[in-house]
Amino acid sequence: xxxxxxxxxxxxxxxxxxxxxxxxxxxxxxxxxxxxxxxxxxxxxxxxxxxxxxxxxxxxxxxxxxxxxxxxxxxxxxxxxxxxxxxxxxxxxxxxxxxxxxxxxxxxxxxxxxxxxxxxxxxxxxxxxxxxxxxxxxxxxxxxxxxxxxxxxxxxxxxxxxxxxxxxxxxxxxxxxxxxxxxxxxxxxxxxxxxxxxxxxxxxxxxxxxxxx
Numbered sequence: 001x002x003x004x005x006x007x008x009x010x011x012x013x014x015x016x017x018x019x020x021x022x023x024x025x026x027x028x029x030x031x032x033x034x035x036x037x038x039x040x041x042x043x044x045x046x047x048x049x050x051x052x053x054x055x056x057x058x059x060x061x062x063x064x065x066x067x068x069x070x071x072x073x074x075x076x077x078x079x080x081x082x083x084x085x086x087x088x089x090x091x092x093x094x095x096x097x098x099x100x101x102x103x104x105x106x107x108x109x110x111x112x113x114x115x116x117x118x119x120x121x122x123x124x125x126x127x128x129x130x131x132x133x134x135x136x137x138x139x140x141x142x143x144x145x146x147x148x149x150x151x152x153x154x155x156x157x158x159x160x161x162x163x164x165x166x167x168x169x170x171x172x173x174x175x176x177x178x179x180x181x182x183x184x185x186x187x188x189x190x191x192x193x194x195x196x197x198x199x200x201x202x203x204x205x206x207x208x209x210x211x212x213x
Contacts, residue, residue: 006038013044018052025055046180049170066188068107070200077102080112087116088131097131104140106185106200115139115201144201147183156209159183159198163206168196 012021021043032039039059047056048064056062068076080102084093093101093116101119105112116131118139123131148156155174162168162184170176178184183202188194198206 004036004038006040007032009039009041011042013042015044018044018046021047022052022055025058029058049176049179064188066194067185068109069187069189070103070107071187072189073107076107080105080107080109083109083112084116091130093131097133097136100133100136104136104143104200106182106197107187108182108185108199111143111182111199111201115143118142140201141205144199144203144205147181147199147202148205151178151183155183156206159202159206160210162196163198163203166195166197 009024012024015021025041029039029041041059047053068080070077081098084098084101087093090098097119101112101115104115115136116139119131119135122135122138123129126135128135151159152174155178158168158175158178168175168184170179179186182199185197185199186194187197
């Protein structure tokens with residue numbers, strides 16, 4: 001069996017500076033390929049949109065990792081629950097809180113971890129030995145408010161339309177920002193077009209804005 005060296009560039013999706021990523025792709029990747037070394041790169045979602053998409057032509061295959069569709073993907077939901085359960089026992093993270101965290105993350109693994117950490121901090125500050133649903137609710141509210149921070153009225157209006165009608169068409173950079181910041185979540189189906197939903201943490205805040213407006 002032929003063996004081949006492969007190098008994995010992980011966590012580049014955390015970088016917001018596309019110039020840094022471009023430098024790696026344009027200068028470093030060709031050198032590895034010339035040496036017969038395979039490259040696997042975890043890149044930011046932003047590369048899928050706009051003129052910078054041409055950088056992806058350097059690779060033989062490009063895969064978009066969709067979020068877990070909470071409405072139809074039971075296997076995905078079970079995976080997220082297992083991620084939490086491997087990190088905390090039921091004594092620390094009861095099943096009800098575990099379920100609440102998964103429901104609040106919108107199928108986004110990184111948000112799940114952030115919410116769990118925040119809920120744990122809330123429990124610690126309140127002097128509790130276990131993470132209660134109220135701690136999860138507070139963590140979700142905090143994340144939702146951070147996601148909505150600095151959004152324009154036009155962007156809020158777009159989010160309200162997605163919340164109420166499930167329709168979303170990217171026609172501007174502001175719309176793209178809603179996707180890249182995780183305010184709008186894109187779910188891929190095995191067949192048919194993708195569908196969009198607002199992040200669960202901002203849904204109650206949008207409902208509150210609608211009622212007050």
